[in-house]
Amino acid sequence: MVKLEDAVTARFDSHGEKFEILVDPDLALELRKGNPVDFSDLLAVETVFKDAAKGTEQSPEALNKAFATTDVFEIAKKIVNQGNVQLTTEQRRHIRDIRVKEVIEFISRNAMNPQTNAPHPPQRIENALAEAKIKIDEMKGVEEQVSGILKELKKILPISLEQIKIAIKIPAVHAAKTEHILHKYKLLKEEWQGNGNLVAVVEMPAGLRQDFLNDLNGTCHGDVETKILEK
Numbered sequence: 001m002v003k004l005e006d007a008v009t010a011r012f013d014s015h016g017e018k019f020e021i022l023v024d025p026d027l028a029l030e031l032r033k034g035n036p037v038d039f040s041d042l043l044a045v046e047t048v049f050k051d052a053a054k055g056t057e058q059s060p061e062a063l064n065k066a067f068a069t070t071d072v073f074e075i076a077k078k079i080v081n082q083g084n085v086q087l088t089t090e091q092r093r094h095i096r097d098i099r100v101k102e103v104i105e106f107i108s109r110n111a112m113n114p115q116t117n118a119p120h121p122p123q124r125i126e127n128a129l130a131e132a133k134i135k136i137d138e139m140k141g142v143e144e145q146v147s148g149i150l151k152e153l154k155k156i157l158p159i160s161l162e163q164i165k166i167a168i169k170i171p172a173v174h175a176a177k178t179e180h181i182l183h184k185y186k187l188l189k190e191e192w193q194g195n196g197n198l199v200a201v202v203e204m205p206a207g208l209r210q211d212f213l214n215d216l217n218g219t220c221h222g223d224v225e226t227k228i229l230e231k
Contacts, residue, residue: 172196
């Protein structure tokens, strides 16, 4: 159990009420990452407060109304995952650095330059984020905020998060070896022909096209037919 002086407040608002718990900041971060934690170690006090600073406990009626339970551990899990946790400055900096890298990687792999039909290199995206002074929220997931980030990036970069469909015809001799590649993406069609050839249609972010074609051609030694389908 974390000491009171080392604990931080996690807060969740619902049904016009405030629900607060005192938690170990490191274990709260692990829980938000989806890792298992011992709730007895997570909580400084196994109590849900209305105001933790004043020591005012929340009523059982309010707990049942907001969480449909009075189980402190179940409530704590929801508060940490869905509420606001007062992380330390060092923790926030660490999470922010990770989130920025995730955003850059996501955009580099999924977006493209519509002028060249090629993805932007990560360094170019990183420079553009800095130039546009785009703030990345470390407490939000990448996909949750990427549309807003792209909107700002478009002011200084030609960039598009388009989806493309690619039709593929793979000779029988290579077909079985390529299934793991096709299933990395959204498989819209998969048809095994009488001669053993495989015909498929996959959908993917435009920025992943070259990686996909490289994998496919490498496995089939270039013996494969592909065509980008019109929208």
